[in-house]
Amino acid sequence: MLAYVSKLDFLLWVALPYAVITIFILGHIYRYLTDGFSWTSKSSELLEKNMLRIGSMAFHYGILMVLIGHFIGLIIPKSWHEAFGLNDHLYHLIAVVGGLLSGLFALFGLIVLTYRRFSVKRVLAASSLGDKVVLGVLLLVVILGLLATLSNIGGQFDYRTTIAPWLRGILTLRPDPTLMQDVPVLFKLHILAVMLLLAIWPFTRLVHVLSVPIAFIWRTPIIFRQRCPERD
C-alpha cells in the first residue's frame, strides 16, 4: 500500500534536496568555468592573525569531528552499528557527548571568526556580502544542530531509523519523504538550514573546501634551503 505524502512533505524532502544538489553541482561547474581565478578561501591572514588562528583552528577541527560523527550516524546503517556491538544506549551516549563537544568547539570558532570579521576594520573593509552571509548561515546550521542534539538528550527520538534512511534514500535516488513526517521540528530546521548552506556554497569562499590540498600527504616534500652566502 502506498503511504500518503502531503505536497509540502514532497516539496521539502524530495524536490528541494534534489534542487539543492543540482545547484551545488552546476554552481561549482559554472563558477569554475566563468570565474576560476576567484576559486580561493580568500585568506585575510595579512590583515589580522591572532583571532584568525584561534577561530579558524577551533572551527575547522570542531566541524571535522562533527562531520565524521554525521557520517557514522547517518551514512552507516544502524544494523552495522549493532553488528559492531554498539547498542542504542552506548551509541546515544557517544553521539551526544562527542557531538556536543565537537559542535561547541566549532561554535566557539565561528563566534571568534564572526567577531573578527565585523570588529577588525581592515577585515570588514575587505569582506564581500558573501563572506558575511556565509558566516551567518554557518552559525544557523551549527546552532540548530546543537539545539536538536540538546532537545534529544534522553534519546527519545531515533534519527537512525528516520533521518538517516531518508538521507541515504536521497543519495541513492530512492527518496522516501514519509521517513521525515514525524521528525521533530528542530531537526527539520537544522536540515533545511543545511540545504540553504549547500545552495549558496558554490557562490561563496566555501568553494575552497573542494580543493583542500590533500596531495600534501603523499607528494614528495619540497625542500627549502637557506642560500649559502659563500657561493653568492
Ligand code: HEM
Ligand atoms: C543533510 C545533511 C545533514 C543532516 C541530515 C544532519 C542531521 C543532524 C542530526 C540528526 C543531528 C543530531 C545528532 C545527535 O543528536 O547525535 C545533527 C547535529 C548537528 N549537526 Fe547536522 N546534519 C547535516 C549536515 C550538517 C552540516 C553540513 C553541519 C555543519 C556545517 C552540521 C552541524 C551539526 C552540528 C554542529 C550538530 C550538533 C553536534 C552534533 O550532534 O554533531 N550538520 N545534525
